[in-house]
Amino acid sequence: MLTALIVMSVLAVLLGSVLGFSSIKFRVEGNPLIDKIDAILPQTQCGQCSYPGCKPYATAIAAGEANINRCPPGGEEGIQKLAELLNLDFVPFGDDTAALKPKSVAIIDENTCIGCTLCIQACPVDAISGAAKQMHTIIEAECTGCELCVPPCPVDCIMMVPIQENISTWKSPYPSVSKSMANSTMIVTNVQI
Amino acid sequence: MRTLYHFNGGVHPPSHKAESTSMPIAQAGLPSRLIVPLHQHAGNTAKPTVKVGDRVLKGQLFGMPEGSVSSAVHAPTSGTVSAIDMQIVAHPSGLPDLCVTLIPDGLDEWSPRNHTNYLTTPPEELRMMLRLSGLVGLGGAVFPSDLKLRPGKHKIKTLVLNGAECEPYITCDDMLMRERADEIILGTEMMRFMLDADEVLIGIEDNKPEAIAAMQKAVVSHSFNAMEVISVPTIYPGGGAKQLIRVLTGIEVAAGVRSVDLGVQCFNVATAYSAHRAIEHGEPLISRIVTVTGNVSHPQNFEVLIGTPVHELIALAGAKSDTNGHIMGGPMMGVALPSDQVAVTKATNCIIESSLKLFPSPLPELPCIRCTRCVEVCPAELQPQDLYWFAKAKNFGKAQEFNLFDCIECGACSYICPSNIPLVQYYRFAKSEIWANERGKESSNLARERHEFHLARIERDKREKAEKLAQKEKLARAAKAAAGNAETDPIESLRAQVREIAHPEAEHSKE
Numbered sequence: 001m002l003t004a005l006i007v008m009s010v011l012a013v014l015l016g017s018v019l020g021f022s023s024i025k026f027r028v029e030g031n032p033l034i035d036k037i038d039a040i041l042p043q044t045q046c047g048q049c050s051y052p053g054c055k056p057y058a059t060a061i062a063a064g065e066a067n068i069n070r071c072p073p074g075g076e077e078g079i080q081k082l083a084e085l086l087n088l089d090f091v092p093f094g095d096d097t098a099a100l101k102p103k104s105v106a107i108i109d110e111n112t113c114i115g116c117t118l119c120i121q122a123c124p125v126d127a128i129s130g131a132a133k134q135m136h137t138i139i140e141a142e143c144t145g146c147e148l149c150v151p152p153c154p155v156d157c158i159m160m161v162p163i164q165e166n167i168s169t170w171k172s173p174y175p176s177v178s179k180s181m182a183n184s185t186m187i188v189t190n191v192q193i
Numbered sequence: 194m195r196t197l198y199h200f201n202g203g204v205h206p207p208s209h210k211a212e213s214t215s216m217p218i219a220q221a222g223l224p225s226r227l228i229v230p231l232h233q234h235a236g237n238t239a240k241p242t243v244k245v246g247d248r249v250l251k252g253q254l255f256g257m258p259e260g261s262v263s264s265a266v267h268a269p270t271s272g273t274v275s276a277i278d279m280q281i282v283a284h285p286s287g288l289p290d291l292c293v294t295l296i297p298d299g300l301d302e303w304s305p306r307n308h309t310n311y312l313t314t315p316p317e318e319l320r321m322m323l324r325l326s327g328l329v330g331l332g333g334a335v336f337p338s339d340l341k342l343r344p345g346k347h348k349i350k351t352l353v354l355n356g357a358e359c360e361p362y363i364t365c366d367d368m369l370m371r372e373r374a375d376e377i378i379l380g381t382e383m384m385r386f387m388l389d390a391d392e393v394l395i396g397i398e399d400n401k402p403e404a405i406a407a408m409q410k411a412v413v414s415h416s417f418n419a420m421e422v423i424s425v426p427t428i429y430p431g432g433g434a435k436q437l438i439r440v441l442t443g444i445e446v447a448a449g450v451r452s453v454d455l456g457v458q459c460f461n462v463a464t465a466y467s468a469h470r471a472i473e474h475g476e477p478l479i480s481r482i483v484t485v486t487g488n489v490s491h492p493q494n495f496e497v498l499i500g501t502p503v504h505e506l507i508a509l510a511g512a513k514s515d516t517n518g519h520i521m522g523g524p525m526m527g528v529a530l531p532s533d534q535v536a537v538t539k540a541t542n543c544i545i546e547s548s549l550k551l552f553p554s555p556l557p558e559l560p561c562i563r564c565t566r567c568v569e570v571c572p573a574e575l576q577p578q579d580l581y582w583f584a585k586a587k588n589f590g591k592a593q594e595f596n597l598f599d600c601i602e603c604g605a606c607s608y609i610c611p612s613n614i615p616l617v618q619y620y621r622f623a624k625s626e627i628w629a630n631e632r633g634k635e636s637s638n639l640a641r642e643r644h645e646f647h648l649a650r651i652e653r654d655k656r657e658k659a660e661k662l663a664q665k666e667k668l669a670r671a672a673k674a675a676a677g678n679a680e681t682d683p684i685e686s687l688r689a690q691v692r693e694i695a696h697p698e699a700e701h702s703k704e
Binding site: 038041042043044045053054055123124125126127142144165166167169170171172173174175 | 232282284285286288290558615618619621622624625626628629632633636637638639640641643644646647648650
């Protein structure tokens, strides 16, 4: 009886200390679910979801405060991925979300720019280079196309230009029926799964 | 007799090689203008070094290699640069790319050329020379050759020279070996020297007896003992690098492993030839042999300046009116050119003029019946029917799991498919979607990082400002306090001092 008690209490203390130690040693910083959601979001940091960036939106989704259909840059594909991750049903975009646009970059008309630095302050990813009373320019490779620099510009010199496909970004198309076969009754290629 | 090995599968399409081998290689001569793309190689686009209006000499640099994986581009003849702009190039997308347009002056005047003795030149310098001469793999992959000649972690035991040329219609390597075997052999010896390889195996398919004889003669006449010309069985795609290495050495290059890690390096015969021209004669890569065949009146091989418009080249072989398309490369792996106005590049080994008679329009695609004939012929030992299924369903993760990226797009599966499914098109589609996803991921990671830094910076600025303000306030208070002290009554302070001296204990005890 006594031996059993001793053995059990020693075991309890031992296992407890192991658990306690590992909870300190292997502590996971932050919420892994938020990071997983954040990884799916497109990181445009545009705020179209009404949260001040992708991470806050991810946090809100994780907390169950926001719906998963609030990110237009992520597209329907993004909603699909979020639905899969969170084991939810696909929800289409609501009427209140902004229209879907092709991926764009901002371009500053450098002749019109007065060097006010307002756009530099608005850019969430520091992709605009310039200084007070000096011309500003956009680092295209780093621009996420969030459009946050457009409203502050006092001289309206920032345009959003859709990104053109080039040879290195060209995607091989989904095989389709060639013209010569268009009249065939046995076409199965264009049956999308 | 050497023991040869086999790779899995393969097919035997009609070769159609005899048409273009009846005549020797002809010089295509100077076209009316040359459109030279600055991105003809794997890696980064070359950086232009000329301006519009410049007069350039033949062999003068047009573009400098940019970054580690890149190659140089040169003027194919002397003349004037008329434009540096976006032009449609030989690419299935039909999209434009940066090109230098040169109007030849007809003088064909060379820039200075230097002979180099490779035996007395440090390999590092030789590699730099090859990089600056724009040498890339001419078998089709156009990977910068200097990078493949760099000594790696593993000793290179075998250098494989690829003269298999397995794809139907193409005969440019065959004719090059027949006519210029000496120079190929000299270039190969130079590569062997740079890699310090023990042996050189030259693999040529047995449907090219003339080429085999010419190469053997050249090897014997130079008495290079480490070299051996080996006739390999004709089977498509026996000229794939992994497949030829397998046949010649028995080494199987596994997924994700490079042949150099197993002590084998592989070059195309035309690359060896051009390496010789570059080092021995100081001539950069400005021309190559191109087979012009298919629906033309006299199919033939031409030595063509890079940048020659395809329609001018076809005219030399006799264009026919019922041509309905232009294929660059062979019928198995080639791509349909967007127009005949595009220019010949370093990757152009063959131009096939297509007609309905030669290539009837494909039969309608039928459902996959899971006959697995594609599995039987796949040289990469993949499961093409599964890959097809995943690509069609856009289940890219699963396609990658089934080693989609080991597919060499040889087209043997599409060739054999009884349901006429354009399998390779599905694989190309899936591959490019996966690449696009990866690019998207990279850019969103960059954006996340920059945004986090942006927030941290704002936070830091705020903190610094607050600290500065606090510092200022503290200083102001101290100054005020000092000023306040000075203003106190001098008599009162004197009294305090006197008290201190008279009753030190009392003062202390009070404290």
